[in-house]
Amino acid sequence: MEPGSVENLSIVYRSSDFLVVNKHWDVRIDSKTWRETLTLQKQLRHRFPELADPDTCYGFRFCHQLDFSTSGALCVALNKAAAGSAYRCFKERRVTKAYLALVRGHVQDSQVTISYAIGRNSTEGRAHTMCIEGTQGCENPKPSLTELVVLEHGLYAGDPVSKVLLKPLTGRTHQLRVHCSALGHPVVGDLTYGQAAGREDQPFRMMLHALYLRIPTQAECIEACTPDPFLPSLDACWSPHFLVQPLDQLVQALRAAPDPDPMDRGPGPCSPSALLPGPGRPPPLCTNPPETEAQRASCLQWLSEWTLEPDN
Numbered sequence: 001m002e003p004g005s006v007e008n009l010s011i012v013y014r015s016s017d018f019l020v021v022n023k024h025w026d027v028r029i030d031s032k033t034w035r036e037t038l039t040l041q042k043q044l045r046h047r048f049p050e051l052a053d054p055d056t057c058y059g060f061r062f063c064h065q066l067d068f069s070t071s072g073a074l075c076v077a078l079n080k081a082a083a084g085s086a087y088r089c090f091k092e093r094r095v096t097k098a099y100l101a102l103v104r105g106h107v108q109d110s111q112v113t114i115s116y117a118i119g120r121n122s123t124e125g126r127a128h129t130m131c132i133e134g135t136q137g138c139e140n141p142k143p144s145l146t147e148l149v150v151l152e153h154g155l156y157a158g159d160p161v162s163k164v165l166l167k168p169l170t171g172r173t174h175q176l177r178v179h180c181s182a183l184g185h186p187v188v189g190d191l192t193y194g195q196a197a198g199r200e201d202q203p204f205r206m207m208l209h210a211l212y213l214r215i216p217t218q219a220e221c222i223e224a225c226t227p228d229p230f231l232p233s234l235d236a237c238w239s240p241h242f243l244v245q246p247l248d249q250l251v252q253a254l255r256a257a258p259d260p261d262p263m264d265r266g267p268g269p270c271s272p273s274a275l276l277p278g279p280g281r282p283p284p285l286c287t288n289p290p291e292t293e294a295q296r297a298s299c300l301q302w303l304s305e306w307t308l309e310p311d312n
Contacts, residue, residue, distance in 0.1 A: 072210025
């Protein structure tokens, strides 16, 4: 995947109501500051000027978020009704997401369920970062669940790394990066949660990519799979040595998995049946409590403004 420019936006899914783009790394979704020379919003305006909606804050309705440094599948609704149907899928936790990452070290277990609760870091100088429960300054930690499957072991610039598939089953801020770091295998190129001593300054990007996205709205099932950017042919620093599990098999399993039924609220994000195929599962860590008045107010605020989905 080449660096982003205004002209080279890649579309992986398009209908009358939705677009799914393959966002470049180190590109913000939108920004009101003049310093941002390139944003996804500017790419969309350049490619699809006729689709820009003056009634929205940024011209387009982004259904969810990706970090600035993360590349991959991101869904854009093309009208208010479509945005509402996508939001309901996120709210009811019927959306399936899967990410690819290169992480430091060789992960020994072929499959790991990461369940550290995540909260906001109140430590001075770390105000915009997250941390796991039990660490100093961790405020309001919430249950968080990520499924990790090892694909390959190899080397990146001579250092041992693993290529993994990550499936977040909750939607906390920076969840995948925090969980990988807490596991002792931070994402390669992660300047915030990665290893110190300047080691993460060497990779040209953070090695985290949104590979797969499925949003089963009532009118259509939005499904998109982006190309794998972590290949030796695209990055000579990455040298895979041992195949643990083929990626195409996992993608087939993701495509074949049933969507949770919103009528009975299950399987929820903490249900073992929502995880990727594999042996032995831990018991569910949390349930879906009734919606509080504060949560309802937050939902109504989102629906009125059509801003980014919270906690994603």
